Amino acid sequence: MKIIVPMAGRGSRLRPHTLTVPKPLIPVAGQPIVHRLVSDIAKVLGEPIDEIAFILGDPAFFGDDVVKSLIELAEGLGAKASIYRQDQPLGTGHAIMCAKESLSGPAVIAYADTLIRADFNLDKNADAVIWVKQVTEPEAYGVVKLNDKKEIVELVEKPEQFISDLAVIGIYYFKDVAVLKKELQYVLDKNIINGGEYQINDGIKRMMADGKVFVTGQVDEWMDCGNKQVTLETNTKMLGFLEKDEAQLISDSVIMENATIIPPCYIGEGVTIKNATVGPNVSIGKGCLIEDTTIKNSLVQTQTSIKNATLDNAMIGNHVLYDGKYTTISIGDYATLE
Known part of the structure; x- marks a missing residue:
């Protein structure tokens, strides 16, 4: 085949x-x-x-x-x-x-x-x-x-x-x-x-x-x-399916300080979450920093830093620096909003 x-x-x-x-x-x-x-x-x-x-x-x-x-x-x-x-x-x-x-x-x-x-x-x-x-x-x-x-x-x-x-x-x-x-x-x-x-x-x-x-x-x-x-909707559906399949969605290398995760969420290798609430329906790629933030129903790719944010229905690319007040956003790779 x-x-x-x-x-x-x-x-x-x-x-x-x-x-x-x-x-x-x-x-x-x-x-x-x-x-x-x-x-x-x-x-x-x-x-x-x-x-x-x-x-x-x-x-x-x-x-x-x-x-x-x-x-x-x-x-x-x-x-x-x-x-x-x-x-x-x-x-x-x-x-x-x-x-x-x-x-x-x-x-x-x-x-x-x-x-x-x-x-x-x-x-x-x-x-x-x-x-x-x-x-x-x-x-x-x-x-x-x-x-x-x-x-x-x-x-x-x-x-x-x-x-x-x-x-x-x-x-x-x-x-x-x-x-x-x-x-x-x-x-x-x-x-x-x-x-x-x-x-x-x-x-x-x-x-x-x-x-x-x-x-x-x-x-x-x-x-x-x-x-x-629709990509965010697909992310939410797929997280639900993977949770039912009992797949490992959260890496063992995640660092959490005063953090709450509301499943289902995917959190990749080397992610640091400080003073933050993540989930439900969030995917975060490897190497990200999530600090002083609440995020749900969102997709974040890799090596991105998010601080001082309240995010819902957001899609954020790779190597982004985001420090701001907007809630529903779509940011491509290598963007800086401070």
């Missing part, structure tokens, strides 16, 4: 946090989005992962440190890491084809901008599985249309009329991903463009037209990380 991870986007909706860090490497509940996504997929697939192919963007942004972390991620799961580049933002189908050398055999394709909680049960009789989540506003999503056999017969983007309430979440399984590769090559060769880009859906639709059987897979939770607010 292979896992293919397109992650070349810059994450503009999550700025300023993605000005210096690619969105898939933004930590949620103490772990980068892509690390958590790939690890969770590997865990629930229940079979060995041979290769994980990552499709990255500009090397000036997705640099050596990013490549190193992804190689370590794959090797930690017993898999080979393959690194590819998408030099131009030409769409989801184009991104997948940038990894064409890895497109053979059974594979899961997962876009690295969401997190899930699921129990995968692959239908080995189907040619492909598209994972979906029931939503209350299907007109805002791409949805699947099913026949009476519960097979997917159509993909519809943001339908004006009700088609179904099963939204595509961006995770797919192909019994032989080389079939998708063939159809996407046709899309590229014939310059089939939708929305100004080459789309994975056009390759999938060609597979359906050729009689390939697509079925749905259901996830229990689908959590977005598209902007600051």
Whole structure:
């Protein structure tokens, strides 16, 4: 089994946090989005992962440190890491084809901008599985249309009329991903463009037209990380799940002086908390100082100092110095507010 991870986007909706860090490497509940996504997929697939192919963007942004972390991620799961580049933002189908050398055999394709909680049960009789989540506003999503056999017969983007309430979440399984590769090559060769880009859906639709059987897979939770607010909501949900899983969320190296922690919280290595109340629903990365502060429902990355603050619904980057009165804030890396 292979896992293919397109992650070349810059994450503009999550700025300023993605000005210096690619969105898939933004930590949620103490772990980068892509690390958590790939690890969770590997865990629930229940079979060995041979290769994980990552499709990255500009090397000036997705640099050596990013490549190193992804190689370590794959090797930690017993898999080979393959690194590819998408030099131009030409769409989801184009991104997948940038990894064409890895497109053979059974594979899961997962876009690295969401997190899930699921129990995968692959239908080995189907040619492909598209994972979906029931939503209350299907007109805002791409949805699947099913026949009476519960097979997917159509993909519809943001339908004006009700088609179904099963939204595509961006995770797919192909019994032989080389079939998708063939159809996407046709899309590229014939310059089939939708929305100004080459789309994975056009390759999938060609597979359906050729009689390939697509079925749905259901996830229990689908959590977005598209902007600051939903990332904070995802952080809260993930902390709750990890607490139920009895995961260790607070490092043994945390230093506390007159401090209170209200769970669930993730607190990384080397964090110092003085005269402060932290939680609930807070993630704090390694090496931070939290002093004379009350903070809840927030996400703080690494090596950041926060003093004299009352924070709620805040997202703060790496290497930030913050000493101030504002409550709901979004501060990128290396900022100083004193």
